[in-house]
Structure formats: structure tokens, C-alpha cells
Amino acid sequence: MKRWLAGALLLCWMGWAAAVELLISTGEYAPWSGEKLQGDGFVNRVVREAFAREGIAVRFDYLPWARALESLRNGSVQASSFWFDDPVKAKEFLYSAPISEHREVLFHRKDRAVPNWQKLSDLNSLRFGSTRGYSYTVEFRQLARQGLLAVEEADDDRVNLLKLLAGRIDLFPLDEFTGWQLLASDAFPRGAHDLITTETKPFSVQYGHLLMRRSPANAQLMARFNAGLAKLRADGTLERFRLDLYRGSGMGQ
Structure with missing residues (x-):
């Protein structure tokens, strides 16, 4: 039964x-x-x-x-x-x-010097952008919560990339594929992607x-x-x- x-x-x-x-x-x-x-x-x-x-x-x-x-x-x-x-x-x-x-990398302006770094805390002199609701890494969240990294939150990736272009933030961690596709879209002025580069060292590899x-x-x-x-x-x-x-x-x- x-x-x-x-x-x-x-x-x-x-x-x-x-x-x-x-x-x-x-x-x-x-x-x-x-x-x-x-x-x-x-x-x-x-x-x-x-x-x-x-x-x-x-x-x-x-x-x-x-x-x-x-x-x-x-x-x-x-x-x-x-x-x-x-x-x-x-x-x-x-x-x-x-x-x-997903390979996440740190996007930044080409004219913004980024020091050699092994861990995120080595970048504590720079301002990071983050997108509300995203997971990021445990290290990134802990450093931000402890005030050891300056992190400004925005509603979406487009806003963060615009802030990056305007010099309001220095670094923005984002999926490499997503970031370059967004910068090449109609949401940005022509040639915006030519002003931006990424760090060779990955911010994280995510699934x-x-x-x-x-x-x-x-x-x-x-x-x-x-x-x-x-x-x-x-x-x-x-x-x-x-x-x-x-x-x-x-x-x-």
C-alpha cells in the first residue's frame, strides 16, 4: 500500500x-x-x-x-x-x-596605474565598484565589510562602468565577456572600450x-x-x- x-x-x-x-x-x-x-x-x-x-x-x-x-x-x-x-x-x-x-577580471581605465598585487588587500588605496545583489568572493566581501577596501555599490554593471570611465571608481570586478560586450554596446559612447583595460591576474573564476x-x-x-x-x-x-x-x-x- x-x-x-x-x-x-x-x-x-x-x-x-x-x-x-x-x-x-x-x-x-x-x-x-x-x-x-x-x-x-x-x-x-x-x-x-x-x-x-x-x-x-x-x-x-x-x-x-x-x-x-x-x-x-x-x-x-x-x-x-x-x-x-x-x-x-x-x-x-x-x-x-x-x-x-566565468572568468572575472578587474576593469580599470588605461590611464589609472594599478600596483602589482598578489591579494586584494594590496589594492586598498583604490576605490572599487560593485553591483548590488552580486555574490563576489568571500575575501572581497570580508575586506569591504571590515573597511579594508573602499567599495561603492551601484544598481547595475552599466552604472559601474560609467563611473569607471568618469574616474569616480578605480576598479570594477566583472565577468570578462560581459564587460567587453557591454562597453561595445549602444549604452556607451563610441570608443569607450578603447579607454579601458583589465588586469591580467583574474579577480576570480566562478561557476x-x-x-x-x-x-x-x-x-x-x-x-x-x-x-x-x-x-x-x-x-x-x-x-x-x-x-x-x-x-x-x-x-x-
Whole structure:
């Protein structure tokens, strides 16, 4: 009887998942995620296809990143895409298998001398920009909290890059691909990218994940997502999406 009941409940849950779209909070971080990008960007394209392989439809709700996380926390959405590794978040949320890899670097003006550095505290004479809601590294957050790094927060990456160009901040850590694409966009004056360079030493290497609230039902749902993601890797779809990203075909309008 118990075995029959468990099977019936599982079938009911699977039928619900197939019939109802999962609402996933997300934000703008081109070319990885974006409402105006084809497929919603590389990461959200992967998220949609991985769930589709498991018979689950999804819909994305675009919000500022801090609100995207809060909507997951308060149950307004079933999942959130996408977030970097963070031990604090990992205590509260379920993390998927890695979806994407990101090399974050320090952007700065070419005419701003940056001293040789081995650790972030070596740069305590400079002003950093940060974007509200982002994870960053444990070291960066600790140094900022202790007042050992001067960090100014802004609402989005565009504002931070404009502040960098204007000399209001000295350094801005950002995904290398995202930063250069943004600087070359219509959001900036022509030639803005010629005024900017990056540090060779990476700020961090991060991995993007889908997040869900902790519960037995979500643990099963996350397992299905990871299974779908594994199928994309195994049949070459994930690599094809990655090639699309780097060739610039099918990822932007």
C-alpha cells in the first residue's frame, strides 16, 4: 500500500510539473542572461533546455538581481537563474550542478596605474565598484565589510562602468565577456572600450548555478534538472550552445 501510494504521488507530481510552467527569477547579465537575447542568453537557454529534456516547461521573470534572489526566498518563484558559488547562499538554497564558467577580471581605465598585487588587500588605496545583489568572493566581501577596501555599490554593471570611465571608481570586478560586450554596446559612447583595460591576474573564476529553496520536493526537482543538464552534456548540446555563444551566432539580436 505504501509503495503504491508513493508511486501515485510521484506520478501526480510529475503530471503537475509537466502541466505547469516553473517560474524562474533572473536578471540582465549579457551574454549569459538577458530578456532581449535570443533564448534568454546562454545560461537561461541551457536551463530551459535541461528542464525540457525532463518534460518541464519554464518561464523567466526578469528582475534586478537583489529582487530576483528575494523572490526566490519568499516563494514568489520556484527557482532562480543564475548565481555564483557562495557558502552563505549554499546554507539557504539548493545549488544545481555547474551550468557556466566565468572568468572575472578587474576593469580599470588605461590611464589609472594599478600596483602589482598578489591579494586584494594590496589594492586598498583604490576605490572599487560593485553591483548590488552580486555574490563576489568571500575575501572581497570580508575586506569591504571590515573597511579594508573602499567599495561603492551601484544598481547595475552599466552604472559601474560609467563611473569607471568618469574616474569616480578605480576598479570594477566583472565577468570578462560581459564587460567587453557591454562597453561595445549602444549604452556607451563610441570608443569607450578603447579607454579601458583589465588586469591580467583574474579577480576570480566562478561557476553559474540554478538555485532553489530547500525542501524535499525541490530536491527531487533539482535532481531532474541536473539529469537534464547531464543529457545536454552527453549528447553535445551544451557544447553546441557554448560554440554559439563564442561565435556570437544565435545569442544576441
